[in-house]
Amino acid sequence: MKKLYLMITIILFSMLIMNCGKQAVREEQVSESQVVQQGEQLPDTTIKEAETLPTKVETTMVETTAVVPSYPTEAETSKIQEKEGKLEEVLEVITPGDSIDVMYMVRPNDYLIKIAKNEYGVAWMWRQIYKWNIDKIGDNPDLIYPFNEFLLKKPKDKANPVEYDFYDYVVKSGETLWSIAEKEYGNNYAWIVILHDNADKLDFDLRKLQPGTVLKLRTRLW
Incomplete structure (x- = not known):
């Protein structure tokens, strides 16, 4: 009987020791997992600190060239003055006043816009030429015949009537x-x-x- 009690006591003591060992192992595992979790949090802290650092701004030098104003050449200036003079001539003709009648003979391949450009320097004067000569031209301003003479009006001081021999x-x-x-x-x-x-x-x-x-x-x- 005493032997039976002794064996039971030994068995219980062994079980007690085994339970204590398992608990110690669990505590070690928990502590290790906590360490791992704490270690995983370190990169987050590092990233946040890196994000708060001031960003580096790169500056580049932009080359600028000075704009040199372009001035018209002598030939261009002459053309501008010629156009301005012809425009003044047109305005003098349109404005009732000192204008005289001159005759213009239609040349082969002439048309009203071409005549207007040659005689007044502006294409839109063809309407006025047509108005002055509608009796000769008729209803179609695109149909004019060479060697017909059209009436044109010119300022007195600029008119150059053609005289024939x-x-x-x-x-x-x-x-x-x-x-x-x-x-x-x-x-x-x-x-x-x-x-x-x-x-x-x-x-x-x-x-x-x-x-x-x-x-x-x-x-x-x-």
């Missing part, structure tokens, strides 16, 4: 105004010029052109 031409048998224009002016469409210049003799009637008729022809057309 004439010579006599005796009509030969078989000739027409068409053939005479081709022979003397180099363009048979210039027959209309001969007709106008000799209206006093022909009275705009081509049947009155007879051999021996003396016509006056221009030494030049323009």
Whole structure:
């Protein structure tokens, strides 16, 4: 019986020792895990401290070049002055006052905008030219014929009326105004010029052109 009690006592004592050892191991594991958790928090602290550091600002030098003002050349200045002069001329013509009538003969390949640019320096004056000559041009301003004469208005102090010199031409048998224009002016469409210049003799009637008729022809057309 005593032996039985002794064995039970030994067994209980052994179990007590084993329980104490397990508890010690658990405490060590808990402490190690706490250390690991505390160690994991260190990088967060380091990161926060790094984020609070002032950022480095890089500055770059930007090269700037001085803008040198460009001045018009002598040729450009001359063109500007010429345009300004033509514009003043246009304004003088549009404004009722000291303007006179001059005649302009339409050249081959002319059109109203081209005439306006050449005579007044601005394209929009073609409307005024059309207004002055609507009786000759008709309803279509795009259709004009060479060797017709248009009325233009110019300031008195700038107008340069064209003056023509004439010579006599005796009509030969078989000739027409068409053939005479081709022979003397180099363009048979210039027959209309001969007709106008000799209206006093022909009275705009081509049947009155007879051999021996003396016509006056221009030494030049323009």
